[in-house]
Amino acid sequence: MSALPPDPPPDRQPVTRRMPPVVPESAVPAASAPPPAVTPAGSPAAAVPPAWAPPGPTPPPRSRVVLRAGPFWGGAFATALVAALVGVVGVLVLQSILDVDLVVKDPAGVENDYLAYGLAGFVAAIAAAALLHLLVVSTPRPRAFFGWILALGIVVAALLPLTWTDDTTSALCTGLVNLLIGVAIWSLLSGVLARTTAVVTT
Template sequence: MSQYNPDPATNAVDVKKLWSGGLATAVVAALAAVVGLLVIRELLDVPVITPEILFGRSQAANLAVFAAIAALVATGLLHLLILSTPRATSFFSWICTLATVAVALWPFMFDATLASKVCSAVLYLVVGTAIVSLLSGVARSAAISRPIGR
């Protein structure tokens, strides 16, 4: 049985697996944001609180781009943590979960109906949860522990 060195300096990552998983996560996050927006706005007839439109001319495109960017930033954070931190996925989960909660609380800063605030918060929680859960799984397949002495 091999012994593994817990020293973070010896951690390695399969970059191809990590970033391909990160790109796939970005697609899922973007689609989750668009589907959630459509369900809330069109089926429930509740306005969604979103950042100012910067990408394209639609609320859906804006949310999709922001969700994809969030997933890619989270992938970069995960990459850094795997290379430098013991128990990287634990720290990653905590950091991203707290960031998700902060984003989910953001709609409550606006003067809007309670339904709009709650639905917007739920949408952001779903997107953040998708990012955290998918990238945590990607981390398990992309992290490479080197045996002691190599």
């Protein structure tokens, strides 16, 4: 009996390689952020104010007195003219009309009682205005300091004639004229200061 021929080998199926699926970029998870830094125990941490914390204190406003020099010195010269006239009127009433011998000091050497008192009143007013201007630009309370200085100066001017003569009547009348001149300077310059200054807040 003849041998049967071997069975033919089965047909080989073609081998197909599978490619990995393509994943879209939007589906790829982003790289995670690094973990927050941990402050080690015992180390000082910066204080972070909460969002609801009120703002810090604001510095208090500063105020200063501004002097208008032009109108001030215009008022000062007008005050000096009034003071000179007060001295002249004082000499006229007391010495020429009431026949009281005034103790007149004449440092300028004008050799006239009217001129001597008029010049003294004018110079005293200008000196007081210069003092007031200096106090305004250099002291916190110029009116108070000026009031004290001028009040004491008026008292000295009113009492000083008592040391010049033994005639009490003459000394008192001279002191009265000095007092009137001082009061006129004080009152007028105080009004001038009130009209020529302003408080500015910065």
